[in-house]
Amino acid sequence: MLASLLRLVTLWITLPALLKSATESPVMKKYHELGTAINVLPLNTMGALPTQNLQAGHFVGAEAISGERLASEYLGRRVACAHCPVACIHLGTLRLPYPKEPYFYKTSMIGYDHEPIFAVGSLLGNSDVSGLFQLLDEAEVQGLDVMSAGVTLAWATEALQRGLISTRETDDLSAGAVAGHRRGRTGSCPQRRASARHRQDVCGGHHLAQSRAADR
Numbered sequence: 001m002l003a004s005l006l007r008l009v010t011l012w013i014t015l016p017a018l019l020k021s022a023t024e025s026p027v028m029k030k031y032h033e034l035g036t037a038i039n040v041l042p043l044n045t046m047g048a049l050p051t052q053n054l055q056a057g058h059f060v061g062a063e064a065i066s067g068e069r070l071a072s073e074y075l076g077r078r079v080a081c082a083h084c085p086v087a088c089i090h091l092g093t094l095r096l097p098y099p100k101e102p103y104f105y106k107t108s109m110i111g112y113d114h115e116p117i118f119a120v121g122s123l124l125g126n127s128d129v130s131g132l133f134q135l136l137d138e139a140e141v142q143g144l145d146v147m148s149a150g151v152t153l154a155w156a157t158e159a160l161q162r163g164l165i166s167t168r169e170t171d172d173l174s175a176g177a178v179a180g181h182r183r184g185r186t187g188s189c190p191q192r193r194a195s196a197r198h199r200q201d202v203c204g205g206h207h208l209a210q211s212r213a214a215d216r
């Protein structure tokens with residue numbers, strides 16, 4: 001009983017210091033302020049930002065999709081996992097006009113992190129933040145793992161550029177073509193209501209591989 005009481009008192013005394021170091025030390029504060037997206041620019045400087053299907057490690061549009069820019073121009077709110085004082089989860093605002101209604105907008109909160117940013121950003125040669133958020137949103141809607149989806153699209157983009165596949169199997173997947181990448185994710189799948197697993201395993205490359213094999 002006394003030991004438990006002592007542990008409780010010790011915890012009560014040390015908790016504020018722990019909380020302070022978890023939220024205010026430089027190594028943690030950056031995750032609250034910018035989130036893991038803070039890694040975009042340093043990795044780009046090091047030549048280690050995955051770019052255009054890993055054909056390069058430096059992306060000229062890195063500044064536009066950096067954590068600093070997203071936080072200053074798009075950040076809508078931060079959230080945290082249960083009881084975590086860091087709150088590293090950053091949600092950006094995606095504001096899209098309704099096609100036929102002037103001055104009406106759909107505003108969505110899009111979660112972003114360093115890996116999803118490069119998966120549908122630099123890896124596709126895309127520095128358009130609205131397009132990047134639309135791709136993140138589309139992956140969420142389709143139930144896809146966004147990193148796997150981005151890597152698959154990046155592969156298809158380079159394969160198209162190199163003439164290994166054609167627009168018969170894809171839409172416009174030229175670098176930075178967000179609309180094409182959005183359509184390309186689902187456009188070739190005959191099973192529109194397929195499971196997320198199907199979309200990832202089959203639409204994520206197997207269809208293209210089959211088409212390519214049929215061409216030979």
Ligand code: SF4
Pocket residue numbers: 079080081084085086087088089
């Ligand atoms: S527990 Fe959640 S909010 Fe806290 S640092 Fe980890 S991912 Fe971020």
